[in-house]
Amino acid sequence: MGDTQLVWFKRDLRIGDHEALARAADLGPCLCIYIYEPEVLRAPDFDPSHLVFINEGLRELRENLRGLGSDLLLCHGEAVHVLNDLHARFNFKSMHSHQETGNAITYARDLRVLEWSRHANVRWEEYRQHGVFRGLRDRDGWAGRWNEVMRSPLIESPRRVDKPVGLECGPILSEAELGLETSTKGLVQTGGESQGLDTLLAFLSERGERYRTEMSSPNTAVHACSRISPYLAFGQISMRTVLQETEARQRIIRAEPKVKGVKRPPWGASMASFSKRLRWHCHFIQKLESQPELEWENMARAYDGLRETDFRTDWFEAWKAGKTGYPMVDACMRSLHDTGWVNFRMRAMLMSFASYHLWLDWRPTSLYLATQFLDYEPGIHYSQAQMQSGTTGINAVRIYSPTKQVFDQDPEGVFIKQWVPELSGVPAENIAQPELMSADEQDRYGCQIGRDYPAPLVVHKEAVKAAKQRIYGVRKQAEAKSEAQAVFERHGSRRKPNRRR
Numbered sequence: 001m002g003d004t005q006l007v008w009f010k011r012d013l014r015i016g017d018h019e020a021l022a023r024a025a026d027l028g029p030c031l032c033i034y035i036y037e038p039e040v041l042r043a044p045d046f047d048p049s050h051l052v053f054i055n056e057g058l059r060e061l062r063e064n065l066r067g068l069g070s071d072l073l074l075c076h077g078e079a080v081h082v083l084n085d086l087h088a089r090f091n092f093k094s095m096h097s098h099q100e101t102g103n104a105i106t107y108a109r110d111l112r113v114l115e116w117s118r119h120a121n122v123r124w125e126e127y128r129q130h131g132v133f134r135g136l137r138d139r140d141g142w143a144g145r146w147n148e149v150m151r152s153p154l155i156e157s158p159r160r161v162d163k164p165v166g167l168e169c170g171p172i173l174s175e176a177e178l179g180l181e182t183s184t185k186g187l188v189q190t191g192g193e194s195q196g197l198d199t200l201l202a203f204l205s206e207r208g209e210r211y212r213t214e215m216s217s218p219n220t221a222v223h224a225c226s227r228i229s230p231y232l233a234f235g236q237i238s239m240r241t242v243l244q245e246t247e248a249r250q251r252i253i254r255a256e257p258k259v260k261g262v263k264r265p266p267w268g269a270s271m272a273s274f275s276k277r278l279r280w281h282c283h284f285i286q287k288l289e290s291q292p293e294l295e296w297e298n299m300a301r302a303y304d305g306l307r308e309t310d311f312r313t314d315w316f317e318a319w320k321a322g323k324t325g326y327p328m329v330d331a332c333m334r335s336l337h338d339t340g341w342v343n344f345r346m347r348a349m350l351m352s353f354a355s356y357h358l359w360l361d362w363r364p365t366s367l368y369l370a371t372q373f374l375d376y377e378p379g380i381h382y383s384q385a386q387m388q389s390g391t392t393g394i395n396a397v398r399i400y401s402p403t404k405q406v407f408d409q410d411p412e413g414v415f416i417k418q419w420v421p422e423l424s425g426v427p428a429e430n431i432a433q434p435e436l437m438s439a440d441e442q443d444r445y446g447c448q449i450g451r452d453y454p455a456p457l458v459v460h461k462e463a464v465k466a467a468k469q470r471i472y473g474v475r476k477q478a479e480a481k482s483e484a485q486a487v488f489e490r491h492g493s494r495r496k497p498n499r500r501r
């Protein structure tokens with residue numbers, strides 16, 4: 001039997017394709033741990049719903065480890081203290097974990113752990129779990145490296161994991177035991193490695209057929225999108241597994257014989273759109289990996305000072321509550337409160353509405369959305385938030401019209417009425433702009449604007465005109481242009497721009 005190895009599970013709650021576990025299990029008995037870290041749980045981007053999802057993942061992980069002969073030790077405390085105590089008890093010489101591209105708190109914690117490990121003479125092996133690379137200065141050659149990682153064979157889960165003598169594992173801790181409020185979300189996805197795989201396989205074999213055409217409407221996206229994001233965010237499935245299963249499915253689709261006169265189902269186009277987005281996952285996380293400041297600093301500093309001093313707290317509160325007077329914005333926000341998920345197009349609209357129509361700084365608004373998204377993944381989240389707010393300097397300014405989104409994505413108002421019951425009596429022709437109903441109509445349909453449902457906070461045309469003037473005012477300056485080139489070198493995709501998103 002070799003030396004005891006510590007395996008630290010972080011945002012990688014699985015045994016499949018888990019390099020840290022597999023390598024450690026080859027070397028000796030494994031002290032498998034998860035740490036509930038107070039500073040992470042109390043951070044403003046954390047929500048109790050995240051803990052519920054994590055705990056569901058931990059429950060299954062613990063069962064799986066027990067099935068392999070080991071167990072999962074659940075610890076509560078600051079990471080360095082926990083590791084130091086465990087080191088005193090188990091005298092491990094090496095620890096194994098996956099690299100994490102997290103928020104500023106976990107970044108600083110990893111630096112402290114590194115220092116501690118050097119001090120304690122413990123070797124810390126960190127393995128890559130996504131197609132994200134440390135220490136990159138620019139994006140040249142990134143796609144090739146991503147392909148290499150994603151196409152390399154999956155790591156087999158160990159057949160047996162020995163556990164150190166004297167290991168007693170504590171219980172999984174609830175929200176209350178960790179001093180958190182109870183999660184208020186109702187219809188959220190259930191966590192766990194097997195749920196993650198089932199979700200993916202159901203998408204690839206049934207739900208994903210019309211992914212390409214149904215991803216943008218909140219009515220259809222809920223079933224037509226993969227819904228794999230929270231499993232990826234907490235590592236309950238690996239990106240390599242998702243990509244390789246997708247490519248296996250694509251091979252089957254391509255091999256299906258063509259029947260003359262019979263139109264093929266749209267699987268091919270849908271899977272092509274899907275697999276492209278899997279690359280975006282890592283492309284976005286790479287931005288935060290290369291520049292952790294993106295969590296709090298504009299990607300292009302030329303935009304510093306653009307919105308910061310104009311913050312209207314009353315508008316922020318109305319946006320958070322889903323009471324802006326724009327039915328699509330309000331329905332999306334309220335659905336998020338309950339389900340923790342909404343599709344990409346609607347996320348982009350929510351962010352763009354906050355940043356352009358309400359001229360709110362992206363930092364507090366993205367932080368709020370982080371708590372509302374069950375799949376909160378800092379690298380994607382802050383890069384997308386900045387992109388939808390015009391502060392990257394390299395992406396086209398895209399301002400969504402929340403009224404047009406109703407015409408395009410929910411013309412009958414089905415989604416809106418599901419989440420904004422005040423509008424349930426309003427007919428389809430008035431659902432995009434209920435404030436235009438006459439007093440008579442408001443009476444007839446049981447929705448008094450200003451009493452039952454708010455009047456719009458801002459007038460779309462005027463707000464967009466003012467926003468464009470301000471953002472293009474910066475964009476056309478010489479310094480902003482030259483900075484945009486530097487941002488592109490560091491973060492820009494070397495592929496042709498995509499017109500759909």
Ligand SMILES: Cc1cc2nc3c(=O)[nH]c(=O)nc-3n(C[C@H](O)[C@H](O)[C@H](O)COP(=O)(O)OP(=O)(O)OC[C@H]3O[C@@H](n4cnc5c(N)ncnc54)[C@H](O)[C@@H]3O)c2cc1C
Pocket residue numbers: 215225226227228229230232233274277278280281282284342343344345347348351373375376377378380381384385388501
């Ligand atoms: C303001 C804003 C914030 C966002 N925050 C997050 C976040 O915290 N976590 C997160 O996972 N996604 C985030 N997204 C991206 C995207 O909306 C979600 O990945 C997607 O809606 C998740 O649902 P799905 O798994 O069914 O996606 P699918 O459409 O089925 O896509 C599959 C996977 O591809 C990746 N992907 C898809 N679209 C994108 C995209 N535009 N950018 C990067 N990766 C993508 C994700 O990993 C996703 O799980 C954000 C988008 C916006 C506009």
